[in-house]
Amino acid sequence: MGEHTPPLSAATRFSFGFGQIAEGVKTCAFGTYLLFYYNQVLGLASDLAGLAIAIALIFDAVTDPIAGSISDRWKGRLGRRHPFLYASALPLAISFYFLFAPSVSIAEHGQWALFAWMLAATVLTRAAMTLYHVPHMALGAELSEDYDERTSLVALRHLFGALGFVLVYVLGFGVFFAPSEAHPNGQTDPAAYPPYALLLSLIMLASILITARGTQNRVPYMPKARDTESRVRASEVVLEAAQAMRNRSFRWMMIGFIIIFVAWGVGGAAGLYMYTFFWELDRFQILLVLIFGPLGSMLGYAVSSRFFGWLDKRNAMICGGAGWMVVHALPVLLYMTGLAPAPGSWATALFLTSIMILAGMTIAQLIVGIGTSMADIADENALLTGRRQEGVLFGASAFANKCAVALGSYIAGLILTFIEWPGGAQIRTAADIPADTLYWLAVISGPVVSLLAMPGLLCLFGYALNRARVKAIQAELNA
Numbered sequence: 001m002g003e004h005t006p007p008l009s010a011a012t013r014f015s016f017g018f019g020q021i022a023e024g025v026k027t028c029a030f031g032t033y034l035l036f037y038y039n040q041v042l043g044l045a046s047d048l049a050g051l052a053i054a055i056a057l058i059f060d061a062v063t064d065p066i067a068g069s070i071s072d073r074w075k076g077r078l079g080r081r082h083p084f085l086y087a088s089a090l091p092l093a094i095s096f097y098f099l100f101a102p103s104v105s106i107a108e109h110g111q112w113a114l115f116a117w118m119l120a121a122t123v124l125t126r127a128a129m130t131l132y133h134v135p136h137m138a139l140g141a142e143l144s145e146d147y148d149e150r151t152s153l154v155a156l157r158h159l160f161g162a163l164g165f166v167l168v169y170v171l172g173f174g175v176f177f178a179p180s181e182a183h184p185n186g187q188t189d190p191a192a193y194p195p196y197a198l199l200l201s202l203i204m205l206a207s208i209l210i211t212a213r214g215t216q217n218r219v220p221y222m223p224k225a226r227d228t229e230s231r232v233r234a235s236e237v238v239l240e241a242a243q244a245m246r247n248r249s250f251r252w253m254m255i256g257f258i259i260i261f262v263a264w265g266v267g268g269a270a271g272l273y274m275y276t277f278f279w280e281l282d283r284f285q286i287l288l289v290l291i292f293g294p295l296g297s298m299l300g301y302a303v304s305s306r307f308f309g310w311l312d313k314r315n316a317m318i319c320g321g322a323g324w325m326v327v328h329a330l331p332v333l334l335y336m337t338g339l340a341p342a343p344g345s346w347a348t349a350l351f352l353t354s355i356m357i358l359a360g361m362t363i364a365q366l367i368v369g370i371g372t373s374m375a376d377i378a379d380e381n382a383l384l385t386g387r388r389q390e391g392v393l394f395g396a397s398a399f400a401n402k403c404a405v406a407l408g409s410y411i412a413g414l415i416l417t418f419i420e421w422p423g424g425a426q427i428r429t430a431a432d433i434p435a436d437t438l439y440w441l442a443v444i445s446g447p448v449v450s451l452l453a454m455p456g457l458l459c460l461f462g463y464a465l466n467r468a469r470v471k472a473i474q475a476e477l478n479a
Contacts, residue, residue: 006221008143015214016140017156019085022207023133024164024294025200026096026125031268032168032290033193034122035409037100039416039423040273041190044114046423050413052119057406059123063130068393071135079219081135081142085212088132092208093201095124100197132208138393141375143218145474151308154371155301158364162301165294167203172196173287184428185276186283247384250377250393252462257370259456260321263449264363265408267328270415270445277430278438279352280344289352296360297367304368313373314463320365321457325450327358332446343430373463376470383473415444 034053038044067084074080099121106117140153176196177186186192245251275286300320308316331352334340341347378393416423419440422433430438 008149008218012143012215012218013153013156015211016143016153017160017211018214019136019207019211020157020159020161021164021167022092022204023129023136024161025168025204025207026092026129026164027161028165028168028294029096029100029197029200030406031265031409032272033100033172033187035269035413036187036272037193038114038118039413040427041188041193042102042114043423044118045111046413046416046421048111048115049118050410050417052115052122053406053413054410055119056122056126057410060126060130060406063127064134067130067134068138071138072387075224078216080224081139082212082216082219084131084135085139085208088128089205089208089212092125092128092132093205095121095128096204097194097197097201099125101194136211137371137374139215140371141378143215145379148305148309150375151313151368151372152305154375155304155368157371158367159298159301162294162297162360162364164203164207165297166291168200169287169290169294171199173283173290177283179283187272187276187286188428247377247381249373249380249463249465252459253370253373253377256321256456256459256462257366259459260324260366260453261456262407262411263453263456264324264328265406266411266415266452267408267445267449269409269412270441273416273421273441274445275352277427277433278343278442279348280430281349281352285346285349288349289356292353293356293360296357297364298360299357300361300364301368303361304365307365308368308372312466313369313376314460314466316365317369317373317463318457318460320362320369321453321460323362324359324366325453325457327355327362329447329450331355332442335442373465376465376473379470379473379477380465383476412445415441419444 030053035046035049038049038052039046071080071084074083076083078086099118102114102117102121106113137157140157141150143153144150172187176192177189178192179186180189183189245254271290272286275281275289281289304316310316311319331340341351374393381387381393419437421437421441427433
């Protein structure tokens with residue numbers, strides 16, 4: 001960017017942030033419903049459901065850095081990122097719909113047929129999201145060089161991502177998951193999911209097209225691929241990823257982020273089981289609890305710029321991670337000591353709602369932190385290597401984010417198998433589940449999960465960039 005680059009308009013900022021709704025909808029649906037839908041609703045064994053999610057993650061490990069590297073090198077009228085934004089919209093909407101609307105005959109062919117459908121649809125949905133999400137995140141780093149404006153852009157993006165979560169919860173528990181005689185808990189009704197998935201698919205489609213069109217005016221002012229750039233080769237992608245891992249701040253950031261967010265993903269995947277069967281909430285109580293998680297995140301995103309300016313990025317992320325660990329473990333610990341309200345009451349719903357607000361506010365600092373810090377790491381990497389590799393770095397960031405949902409859901413599936421959870425539509429209420437099974441679900445998905453995040457928190461101390469260092473790096477780059 002040069003001296004004649006116009007400032008970002010409010011419309012461009014809005015369009016960029018609006019695109020995160022698509023990623024928010026997909027992430028929320030995967031983290032909240034995917035394991036529950038295939039295990040509890042369709043009757044797929046929990047270990048097989050978790051395995052399908054984990055295998056799909058292997059494809060992400062390959063496609064995320066490739067998508068980043070290809071977009072880094074792309075040349076054309078629409079720049080490096082926008083062709084991929086446009087190309088991803090329709091495949092994402094179609095694959096997501098069929099993930100939650102399997103053929104009626106699939107379940108009749110047994111466990112392995114259902115497993116194959118889940119695996120194929122999950123891989124296709126993740127691949128389409130990769131095609132969009134990695135270039136979209138890299139686009140955010142290219143819209144501004146300002147240290148604080150980058151934080152505000154990331155916060156805005158995640159604010160809209162949280163709105164995606166709210167839409168998923170409100171439409172699910174407020175509209176589609178109405179209870180019936182056959183399904184007193186409406187979220188166990190298989191007929192509710194296909195029309196629900198169709199509406200979510202259309203929302204994602206609109207989100208992507210709006211962000212692509214609304215930010216296209218910035219293409220002339222953003223970095224372009226060098227004329228000498230060659231086509232992407234598999235060996236080069238591996239080398240670029242290895243080169244990125246040599247960056248100390250990037251390495252420790254990725255390791256810490258993955259560990260913490262895998263723990264977060266386990267809690268999220270087990271959440272619907274907990275609210276339905278352990279806390280015994282009805283659908284409107286569950287809706288109240290769930291929507292205040294992303295609303296708490298929105299509040300966290302709103303104050304993150306000031307919070308990060310006060311503590312700087314590393315310290316703000318560490319405080320956010322530590323706060324989430326404490327808050328996540330608190331409900332079960334209070335229940336075990338007799339200080340929590342009785343399950344099935346509105347007092348319990350309000351208690352859990354307050355917890356979700358705090359959890360959303362604290363985890364938001366980590367989410368903003370990795371987005372804004374990755375832009376600074378891209379500058380440092382450009383100074384060290386002479387190449388702009390936002391796509392590669394944000395591809396790794398996207399993979400870390402998917403680890404939260406995929407490995408979290410996989411581990412949650414293993415936990416359900418370990419505690420001998422009785423899956424299938426025949427389980428209607430908490431009375432159908434042994435008390436010991438419910439107890440172990442609560443202990444493992446609550447306090448134990450918080451402890452699993454501790455090593456990741458320690459890794460964040462390895463992040464070495466601060467305001468003064470980034471300013472010096474950018475001065476050298478501009479020179």
